[in-house]
Amino acid sequence: MSKPKSAYSIPGKKQKSDTHVIVVWVDNEAGVLARVVGLFSGRGYNIESLAVAEVDSKLNISRITIVTTGTPQVIEQIKLQLGKLVPVHKVADFMRGDKKIIFKEMALLKIVGNNIRRKKAIKFCKKFNPVVLDKTNKSVVIQITALRREIDTIMNDLKKTGLVSVSRTGAVAMTRGAEVFK
């Protein structure tokens, strides 16, 4: 190995990365999403998906759900850095594999094709609460809710049946049972 010609140290060992879902409660004010997202890009954290909307119009609170991957140290930093932002109220963090948590993503799928293909497509989606939102004699728009990888799989399956367009949301998350994250 050549001698590093740098004023900085060479990178150390890398730990294993895990996928986490981070939920952030923030004041719904101008620029708040930019602060959260800017923190991720500025510090080199990655965002797999993002979902955000106001959840309490009285208190003016928005809930941001971010799926991210990182080493335990990075995930810890993400939480602590988010906690320092002035408009952030609380930060929750869940492992993607956590059984106590429900994760869901929604997708809209447009299928163009003959009747047989369209029917086949709806059948493929059966497991994921398909709702037909629009129908013509050439096309159908199906809404499904599922996990990320399930949607990935079904998109693959639907290629054969004339899938022409997909629109997906980021994951949203909620704890199971009566408990609420404080």
Next chain:
Amino acid sequence: MSKLYSGAEIVFKCLEDQDVEYIFGYPGGAVLPIYDELKNHESIKHILVRHEQGAGHAAEGYARSSGKPGVVLVTSGPGATNAVTALTDAYMDSIPLVCISGQVPTHLIGTDAFQECDTTGITRPCTKHNWLVKDVKDLSKIIHKAFEVATTGRPGPVLVDIPKDIQFQKTKYVSSIKRKKLNGKIHSKFNQSEIDQLVKLMVNSSRPILYTGGGVINSGPKASELLRELVSLTGFPITSTLQGLGSYPGDDNQFLGMLGMHGTYEANNAMHDCDLMINIGARFDDRITGKIDEFSPKSKKVHIDIDPSSINKNVKVDLPIVGDVSEVMLSVIKTLKKKNPNFASSNKEKTSKWWEKISEWRSVNSLNFINSDKTIKPQHAIQRLYELTKDKDTYITTEVGQHQMWAAQHYKFNKPNRWMTSGGLGTMGYGLPAAVGVQIAHPDKLVVDIAGEASVLMTIQEMSTAVQYNLPIKIFILNNEYMGMVRQWQELLHEKNYSESYTAALPDFVKLAEAYGCVGIRAKTPDELDEKIKEMINVNKPVIFDCLVDKEENCFPMIPSGKPHNQMLLGPNDQKENKITGKGKTLV
């Protein structure tokens, strides 16, 4: 009905309520209403700088030396972007700044208007928080909150962007609402069991070290007193980061000097070999740790910090304690006194071997250099400056580079808030405007900017500010005609390819001083140095001191890149002795 005030008036009412005495600024189109209002507020004095970056650094110097937040006032567009370097600098070094910037009128925002820029967007990553005021009714609340955010928890810069139409609009004034808690952002939530654990670690340690940082300075003068008490109570050795210098007396026997890349041999080796490291208000910066995988492998690490995100960021610690370092140290001292009243004496024996080891390292005398009677060695210049100013309660600022490290190594500080240097961001051009701010805060004290000729040229225009306000700052330039630190790295790592690190066509600094209306002094030989320094001190005017030093002197000791603490590069002597080993410039 209560009286209505314009936005500009509200700005000043807020500043008055916050006991602001000085603002550092530069006028422009989008802040004219605020400048127009200035004349009606006698308690607030405006310091006109020559560049907005200078305003920011001056406010930093003011804040660091006084413990009060620095206030900056700039116009929109270039005014704001020029302040960005200073804001980032303050963010990295945790300095409380409140920057008020003008913005184009609300209806023009987003139209690429004249002198418009997305100020809150640009400054978002370099401030603790920022606000664009869209409604004059929010203005007073936002400014008061801005001061609160800047000064509480881990301090830092904030920015309030005020569109010009808001400055004209009228509303009622809401006075400062002092709340103790800010949105849960103040973290002082350590508990007694953590303190007990720390005391237990301290009692059991035979090779302890205290590693203190800027957090001790930021926590206020009381923190420095408590630190002194803690050190004398425990008998532990103590080392400090660049930013922490002054929180413990630099000439005390228990002080091992600064640690890190250009720290002393004893401090770095003690960090490497200790069995207990107590980090008080420092952040395991990469200039401190060296190679992280081999950083202090045998020690239990304790980290006391007000910012929970500083903990476990770079180095995993065994016992984190989140809290204001003053409060934590107070608890530790109390607990220690109660549980182990004769700790100091029992501990003396336990750590005696450790102190022996430390004396061995000390005997290497790593700050030593080969002096000359022909040319002025930069280290010698700083030592003489120290000797001739140490009885005066002197305030030192620096630029960034070799001179900065020599100043940190050879100038001994005994009190906090006397040492202002850009550590985190490493901003060349910091020292001169910072000295302006320091002198504003302490008009009767001696303020010296230890500078390099390259750095100082980045903000030299602020000499004009110093002259305007009769600020007798002393700019002590160690002039080697090189960007010294760049040259040093090129010598050590790039086969002496001195690419673009030599400055040809430097100005004549003595004539430059005269052009600005201040005094220029030049020292060429070691013989005349003392006399010239005395001359500088005795002039009650701003001085540019052009100290011609050895052009090729390097800053040692040094931890080269990618090396751990125990593989330091000592001075030129060390290199000669290790000639045979070729690459063996490293010791141990």
